[in-house]
Amino acid sequence: MEARRVQDKREAESAENHRHPSDEPYTKAEAARHASGRGKEHARGEAGTPSRSRSGNGAGEGEGKGNWRLFLKLLARTKPSKRLIAAAIALSLGGTLVSLVIPLFTKKLVDGFDVSSLGFGQIAAFAGVFILQAVVSGVSMYMLNLAGQRVVANLRDQLWRKLLKLPVAHYDRNRTGETISRMTNDTGIVKQLIAENFTGFLSGIISVAGSVVVLFYMDWRMTAVMLGVIPVAALFMVPLGRQMYLVSKGLQTETASFTATLTQVLSEIRLVKSMNAEPREYAAGERGISSLFRFGRREAKIQALIAPLMFFVMMMLLVVIVGYGGMRVSSGALTAGELVAFILYLIQIVMPMSQISTFFTQFKKTVGATERIVHILDADEEDHERGGEVADANRPIRFEGVSFGYEGGEQVLRDVTFDVAPGTVAAVVGPSGGGKTTLFSLLERYYEPTGGTIKLGGDEIGSFALPSWRRQIGYVPQESPLIAGTIRENICYGIDRAVSEGELARAAEMAYAHVFIRELPNGYDTEVGERGIKLSGGQRQRIAIARALLRDPKILMLDEATSSLDSKSEVVVQEALKNLMAGRTTLVIAHRLSTVVDADQIVFVEKGRITGRGTHDELLREHPMYREFATQQLRLQEREAAAPDLA
Numbered sequence: 001m002e003a004r005r006v007q008d009k010r011e012a013e014s015a016e017n018h019r020h021p022s023d024e025p026y027t028k029a030e031a032a033r034h035a036s037g038r039g040k041e042h043a044r045g046e047a048g049t050p051s052r053s054r055s056g057n058g059a060g061e062g063e064g065k066g067n068w069r070l071f072l073k074l075l076a077r078t079k080p081s082k083r084l085i086a087a088a089i090a091l092s093l094g095g096t097l098v099s100l101v102i103p104l105f106t107k108k109l110v111d112g113f114d115v116s117s118l119g120f121g122q123i124a125a126f127a128g129v130f131i132l133q134a135v136v137s138g139v140s141m142y143m144l145n146l147a148g149q150r151v152v153a154n155l156r157d158q159l160w161r162k163l164l165k166l167p168v169a170h171y172d173r174n175r176t177g178e179t180i181s182r183m184t185n186d187t188g189i190v191k192q193l194i195a196e197n198f199t200g201f202l203s204g205i206i207s208v209a210g211s212v213v214v215l216f217y218m219d220w221r222m223t224a225v226m227l228g229v230i231p232v233a234a235l236f237m238v239p240l241g242r243q244m245y246l247v248s249k250g251l252q253t254e255t256a257s258f259t260a261t262l263t264q265v266l267s268e269i270r271l272v273k274s275m276n277a278e279p280r281e282y283a284a285g286e287r288g289i290s291s292l293f294r295f296g297r298r299e300a301k302i303q304a305l306i307a308p309l310m311f312f313v314m315m316m317l318l319v320v321i322v323g324y325g326g327m328r329v330s331s332g333a334l335t336a337g338e339l340v341a342f343i344l345y346l347i348q349i350v351m352p353m354s355q356i357s358t359f360f361t362q363f364k365k366t367v368g369a370t371e372r373i374v375h376i377l378d379a380d381e382e383d384h385e386r387g388g389e390v391a392d393a394n395r396p397i398r399f400e401g402v403s404f405g406y407e408g409g410e411q412v413l414r415d416v417t418f419d420v421a422p423g424t425v426a427a428v429v430g431p432s433g434g435g436k437t438t439l440f441s442l443l444e445r446y447y448e449p450t451g452g453t454i455k456l457g458g459d460e461i462g463s464f465a466l467p468s469w470r471r472q473i474g475y476v477p478q479e480s481p482l483i484a485g486t487i488r489e490n491i492c493y494g495i496d497r498a499v500s501e502g503e504l505a506r507a508a509e510m511a512y513a514h515v516f517i518r519e520l521p522n523g524y525d526t527e528v529g530e531r532g533i534k535l536s537g538g539q540r541q542r543i544a545i546a547r548a549l550l551r552d553p554k555i556l557m558l559d560e561a562t563s564s565l566d567s568k569s570e571v572v573v574q575e576a577l578k579n580l581m582a583g584r585t586t587l588v589i590a591h592r593l594s595t596v597v598d599a600d601q602i603v604f605v606e607k608g609r610i611t612g613r614g615t616h617d618e619l620l621r622e623h624p625m626y627r628e629f630a631t632q633q634l635r636l637q638e639r640e641a642a643a644p645d646l647a
Helices: 003-016 028-036 040-046 069-077 082-111 119-166 169-173 176-219 220-227 230-267 270-273 278-331 337-377 435-441 466-471 485-490 501-510 513-521 537-551 567-583 616-622 622-646
Strands: 399-406 413-422 427-428 451-456 473-476 555-559 583-591 601-606 609-614
Touching: 003 616, 069 337, 082 119, 082 337, 119 176, 119 337, 176 220, 176 230, 176 337, 176 555, 220 278, 220 337, 230 278, 230 337, 278 337, 337 399, 399 435, 413 435, 413 451, 413 601, 413 609, 435 555, 435 583, 466 473, 473 537, 485 501, 485 537, 501 513, 501 537, 501 601, 601 616, 601 622, 609 616, 609 622, 616 622
Parallel strands: 427 583, 427 601, 473 555, 555 583
Antiparallel strands: 399 413, 399 451, 601 609
């Protein structure tokens, strides 16, 4: 498939451009390049994109801002439970108010301490306050965590739904591993912020605000001295926060790239081993690991600065308050109990500050993840609602001046025009890379033509609802993809009704698959393994044919449908396909002469153009390239027929 070749080329370039020598130092420029999302890899990603299928608005929205707008927009999409959050905040506020009573109670104990006056009731009240504060805080934290988990679950649900609705063009442009990283790593970062850091942040903010109010009431002068330290802390924290944003976003980009590399290598592990490519792939992985290490080291340096700075500021604040407070106690302006209460309130300010600092540090990480997630959620998707139902698919299919090209690349198809009468067979042949499979992709509406139209009867196929249109088509692709599961699940894949054993067996018999399935230990319930690895290529292809047969489509598209079968199996499957094609409109791509010789018409596609149309006999007489193709195939068949005799 042309799109697949463009993607493979792009991934090879991407792997080459992701070289990071392990001794290369990490720089601000590198961080900015990763954070921008517009580096070479992104630019390469635009190449090979169908020019009418550009998805997304770009990552520019909120890019580099590091503010709350994009994050709040993302939260709003998940429709969080306002009641649950309000109840959690109310409980958190209540727990904080209870905790604010403890220093005042301590003040009274210190100023008027008398063992004889300390009764059971006072001790019980003191203990009760602690227990109440712990219970209320625990419940509020659970409720906030629950709300956060629901938000992230809704976000993942929306993202998964979106990924399934994105056009094929999106997956041509983006590496699969990077898309998986958006779904797992980036949502995990958002989850950590909402479900873990936000609870401590909210309770910390309430605790700090409440403590400051009480402290102003107790002694505004000491409170003013305490608040004067905050600008000093901000002077250090703001630049560090900006650096954390750049580093974190670069780390997420590199993690996505590394995930893509792992996915590609492990999914093709047999190719890697057969080509002795383990050293090459190890070197590529090592470069990714080294790059991740440099980002992690940079992140560790920033975090190592944040924690000591916070500790230094807080200790300095504590020393100033104790010293200044001691002076005021000596002068009689402040009692010892008030100083103790003031220090306890100061602790209630200092302790949450670490949680608040952690929240803002994590928020800087989350902004980068948010941008990537929103980029996907805002991308243009296939519209499954627009259009009407296909009332009658037994009408001519017409390509009228169809042209198609990938963005940044040359035209793959140029002014293609031909008709396929209902119930007839059209064979599309020609040299590799000529655009044959692209015709199928356009007919399936994976892409939109850049010029011309495709019609069913007098209606453009774009006027039909996508689900309705695709229900009319049975497609047997060249690679015969299978999902991990049983043979039964693979044959019935995409069928939204109950399938009887009889239907299943008939479809398998017509695809010449029933015999080998019946011989398996578990029959139709045999596990095929990941990507059908437990079956042979021919067996996988016959299951794919059975899947198309069970769908009972009005339009058939067969891409090298019998190319993986041996000669005996091919004869049987050809007969089965003839029965299936009777009365159905069929387009078939094949390099084997036996597949196309009986077609009602043959369309010869060469370098994106139709250079010949007609029957087998007509093209043999009039088309030199087809004559050469037929001669080569005839010689190949003769060699295959002679092979048993030679043995």
